[in-house]
Amino acid sequence: MSAYHVAFMPLPEFGHVSPTLPIVEELVRRGHRVTFATTRRFEEKVTAAGARALCYESWLTSRKLPDTMDAEYMVHEPVRSIDEGIATVPVLEEGFGDDIPDVLLYDVSTFAAGRVLARKWKRPAIEMFGTLASNDTYSLTQQIGSLFADEIDPHHPALIDFFVKQGQLLKDHGLAHVTLEEFNAPADESNLVFLPRSFQPAHETFDERFAFVGPSVGSRDDEPDWEEPEPGRPVALVSRGSMQIDGQAAILRTYIEAFAGTDWHVVVAAADHVDRDELGSVPDNVRLMSWVPQLSVLRRADVFVSHGGTNSVMEAMYLGTPVVAVPYTPEQHFIAERLAELGLGAHLPQDEVTPERLRTEAERLVADESVLAGVRALQREMHAVDGPAQAADRVEAAARG
Numbered sequence: 001m002s003a004y005h006v007a008f009m010p011l012p013e014f015g016h017v018s019p020t021l022p023i024v025e026e027l028v029r030r031g032h033r034v035t036f037a038t039t040r041r042f043e044e045k046v047t048a049a050g051a052r053a054l055c056y057e058s059w060l061t062s063r064k065l066p067d068t069m070d071a072e073y074m075v076h077e078p079v080r081s082i083d084e085g086i087a088t089v090p091v092l093e094e095g096f097g098d099d100i101p102d103v104l105l106y107d108v109s110t111f112a113a114g115r116v117l118a119r120k121w122k123r124p125a126i127e128m129f130g131t132l133a134s135n136d137t138y139s140l141t142q143q144i145g146s147l148f149a150d151e152i153d154p155h156h157p158a159l160i161d162f163f164v165k166q167g168q169l170l171k172d173h174g175l176a177h178v179t180l181e182e183f184n185a186p187a188d189e190s191n192l193v194f195l196p197r198s199f200q201p202a203h204e205t206f207d208e209r210f211a212f213v214g215p216s217v218g219s220r221d222d223e224p225d226w227e228e229p230e231p232g233r234p235v236a237l238v239s240r241g242s243m244q245i246d247g248q249a250a251i252l253r254t255y256i257e258a259f260a261g262t263d264w265h266v267v268v269a270a271a272d273h274v275d276r277d278e279l280g281s282v283p284d285n286v287r288l289m290s291w292v293p294q295l296s297v298l299r300r301a302d303v304f305v306s307h308g309g310t311n312s313v314m315e316a317m318y319l320g321t322p323v324v325a326v327p328y329t330p331e332q333h334f335i336a337e338r339l340a341e342l343g344l345g346a347h348l349p350q351d352e353v354t355p356e357r358l359r360t361e362a363e364r365l366v367a368d369e370s371v372l373a374g375v376r377a378l379q380r381e382m383h384a385v386d387g388p389a390q391a392a393d394r395v396e397a398a399a400r401g
Contacts, residue, residue, distance in 0.1 A: 004399040007101035008051070009037040009092070011109035012061050015241070015311035016130045017042050019194040020105075022218040024049040026388040027395060035101060037092055048222070054095040060084040060109075067247035069329055071151035074144075078162040085112030086169055092117060103399040105192070108134075112169065115183060120173050124398040127188040131310040131331055132195070132338070133210060134186035138202040141186075144330040190398050192391050195314060196381045199338060211394050213387035215314035223293035228300060229265035236362060237297045237321075238305045239269035239312065240328070249278035251350070255305055256286055258355040258362075267297050295319065303362045308332035308347075313339065320379045322365040322372065324358065326350055343374045 006027055010016040017038065024034050028050030036042075036051040039061065043053040060080060066073055092113065100121050106114020107128040118125035132140045145152075152159075163180060170178050190209060197203045197212040206212075229235060238255050240248060252270060259266045260283040269292040270279065282288060294312070298304060298319040306312050308325035313335055316323050323345035325336035336347035346361040365371050 002400075003031045003033065004102040004396065005033045005035065005099065006395055006399070007035050007037065007096070007104045009105065009110050009114055010107040010128060010130070012039040012042055012058050013109075015309045016107055016109065017045070018218070018311055019130060019216040019314075020128065021045060021049045022216040022388040023192075023391040023395075024051050025218070026392040030392060030396075032395075035096065035099075037095070045222075054092065056088060056091045056095070058084065059087075071148040074148055074330065075152050075156050076158045079158050079165065081109065082112055082162055082165045082169065085110070085116070086165065088113040089116050089169070089173065093120075103395055105395070108140075112166070115188075116169060116173050116175065119175055119178060124190070124401065125188055126190045126192060126394065126398055129187075129191060129193040129195070132334060133191065133193045133200055133206065135202075135206055135210070136186060137205040138200075139186055140331065140334065143334055147330050147333065190394060192394060194311065194387075196317075196378060196385070198378065198381060199314075199317075199342070201334075201338060211390055212385075213391045213394075214382045214385050215311060215318055216387040216391065217295065217315055217318050220293070220295055223296065224289070224291060226267060226289065226293055226297055227287060234264050234303075234366065235297070235301045236264050236266045236303050236305060237269075237292065237294070237301045238266060239292060239294070239307065241307045241309050241312065249276075251353075253279050254353055254355055255358060256282065258358040259283075259286065260355075261285070262359070264362075267292060267301075269294075302366045305358065305362065308336040308339075310335050313345075314382075317344065317375060317378050318382050320375055322346075322375050324348055324361045324365065326353055326358075342378075343371055344378060345371070345375075 008020055010020055027034055034051035035054050036046040037054045038046055039058050040055050043055055046053040103124050104114060104118050105126045105128055107130055114125060134140050166180055170176055193210055193212045194215050195212055196214050236259060252268060264285060266286045268286060268288050270288045295315060298316055298321050301321050304316045304321045304323045306323050306325055308327040309332060313323055323339055325339055325345055326348050327333045327336045339345035340347040346365060348361055
């Protein structure tokens with residue numbers, strides 16, 4: 001079997017990087033060489049998986065986010081994304097030099113750089129969907145746009161700027177012959193989706209170009225320990241993800257109040273950027289951790305109060321834990337909506353959260369046998385798939401051409 005050079009370039013965020021690392025490990029086990037473009041934040045994890053880390057700076061993932069993503073903020077997000085792609089392409093070109101990979105994997109958040117480099121290098125590419133996938137029938141982008149349809153003018157200057165910058169990016173790299181319609185296709189010729197097929201809306205319309213490999217949950221032996229309560233005591237994991245968001249402390253304080261003075265043992269992810277003083281006094285049944293060993297806690301947890309990040313939700317399903325999703329981003333809104341639609345959890349909009357409502361939803365889920373049965377069924381579907389092996393097969397097939 002030939003050994004290939006494989007390039008990974010997911011968005012350098014935990015929810016995007018984590019599901020790729022077991023695939024990297026599988027490719028390295030098979031004798032392939034992997035270069036992983038990421039930030040210094042993930043260098044150690046990438047190296048431990050057996051890849052060479054090609055580090056770069058990402059403004060997109062280091063920024064602090066507003067407490068609410070309204071229409072005016074969202075209409076500028078495509079421009080922010082294309083600006084990151086414009087800045088990233090030359091850095092990655094220099095980093096790879098003459099050592100051009102045989103196949104390149106990018107995700108929906110790095111598609112501009114990924115598609116430019118694949119075409120410029122004349123190499124096959126695989127798109128990774130760490131969220132709901134898109135095709136000609138179902139488009140997550142269009143779904144998100146529908147949330148703001150009455151607020152965003154389709155001729156908004158920011159949207160025009162986005163397409164102008166895309167055209168200039170293609171021209172600058174000798175790809176002026178590539179149309180914007182082709183460049184913005186909803187998917188590539190080969191795609192990895194880090195979901196079970198049944199979770200994907202309109203899943204019956206996704207053809208053989210899409211491999212639904214699930215969340216690819218690894219071991220994460222480097223995570224810290226946590227203080228597990230006595231057997232039989234209910235456990236709730238609370239996390240708002242790893243993003244830096246304004247007003248995070250106030251939101252977490254509401255979550256903490258929901259379980260204060262109850263029999264629940266609550267583990268709260270309160271990252272270093274969260275002001276502990278703003279959280280106020282912490283009840284005895286609540287444990288704050290700067291970094292939570294998410295997989296370990298989820299194995300014991302009865303419920304997960306989450307921001308609704310796709311990877312976090314999929315890990316909860318993989319480990320059999322129902323989710324109360326309080327989404328922050330528009331994308332997370334649709335993950336939460338899908339959870340509720342399939343009877344796997346609750347969708348609780350942020351503006352409807354009160355301590356009483358949150359606790360009621362959590363207690364409802366753990367007492368609802370139909371919810372627990374649904375989660376167990378999805379868990380079985382996920383465990384029946386060897387995601388890293390299937391993904392590695394797909395990579396090898398693309399490299400062979």
